[in-house]
Amino acid sequence: MDIQGQVFALACSVAVSAGGAWWFSRRFSQARHLLDTPTSKIRSAAQGYVEFYGVLHDSAEGALLGPLTNASCLWWRYKIEEYTSSGNKRSWRTLESGSSEALLQLNDSTGSCLIDPRGAEVRPLTREVWKGSLRHPLGAAKTGWRALFSNDERYRYTEERLHAGQPLYAIGDFRSSGGGRQGLDIASAQGAVIREWKGDFGGLLQRFDSEGNGQLDEREWQRVQLAASLEAEDRHRRQSTQPAQHHLGKPREAQPFILSCAGEDELVRQFYWQAAGGALLCLAGALATAWLLGINSF
Structure with a gap:
């Protein structure tokens, strides 16, 4: 291997090791935050970093429509990709993506809380992926025999949604106003x-x-x-004298802000597996770096 090749390989191995270490640290820290934060009830929750379990309800702002399927929902995220090929290289290239920013209303047995989803890691229950020949699909995803025998695969569409009535686990920064809960500075x-x-x-x-x-x-x-x-x-x-209003949003500090239809146990399990994957990447990168440095020392 020439000098340039060795330098490139060494840079790649160091990058893999550093990336794996960062991913391990991030996912392990998130799992610990979830486990260390007790579940609160909305009415009695302390101000600051909290976690809630509840059910999504229709908000006063009304329902939204998914941008690709026109399905009624409370929150959406979409992505449109194009299939590209050049020689032996084939991949899906993202053309468009976005997510809604309307407030969500979470209810538990004690009250309701408005959630600002901006900046959250959202893990919805509903996810649809399908393909077509147009950049923008005409209506909902193809299903059944239509999807099986469709050869129009130039574009791939992904739409994720949250719907009223779905369970939601939420962890973030909690603030209340009104109801005599705020002191006066x-x-x-x-x-x-x-x-x-x-x-x-x-x-x-x-x-x-x-x-x-x-x-x-x-x-x-x-x-x-x-x-x-x-x-x-x-x-x-x-x-x-106004009724208490509760809001959940992105924490100012580097704490997880997660909205998920899966519960805490499932999330923690996923984060620990991902942290283990990051640790293996870090170890593989470190071993490759040591091997490359050993070659250069002879």
Whole structure:
């Protein structure tokens, strides 16, 4: 093997080892997060990182339509691929892909929670894959004899969906508003009110510039701060009387955000198998690297 070939092989073996180590670390860490996070009920859940089991319900925003099948659903993800061949090289090339961002409503025996699916690893129960001759399919997937004897294989379509009534395991960052659950940070709330008032500085002067000189002196500014404090307390009081609203979204830290129709046990089992695969890749890459370095030392 020439020098260039050896360098290329060494780079590939190092990359395989590093990639396997990263995949092992990622999947093993995700499995531990799932096992270490206790299951909570929506009504009594603490603020922060939580996991829920529940059932998907129709939300106030109404049902969506799958972009490829026009099937009614609550969430969708699709992909359109084209079959390409060049010499002995054949592969499927992705032409289009996307997923919906509408809020999901998860209900358990104690309440409901809205879920923002953006940034989540979604593992739906419904998945359809079929092929056709047009870039965009005309309706639902072919089934039965039509699919068996179809030779139109230039394009491959994949659509995944979540539907009302399906079970859902969700783990992510939980936040509640209303219902008297939020404490009042008076300094922060007062500052937010003052910033809002400064957006209409003319109106602010009209209310608090008693001398009419177009400026706020120290005494007038104290009145602004007092009024802003009272306004912040009043807003908090009004918000606390509203029914509690619960939201689940992507955590700010590097914690798993997963929405899955499969339960925790099945997910953990899959993650451990994938972590084992990553460890084997890392070991294979390390052995190949050691072997290549051993060749170069002689």
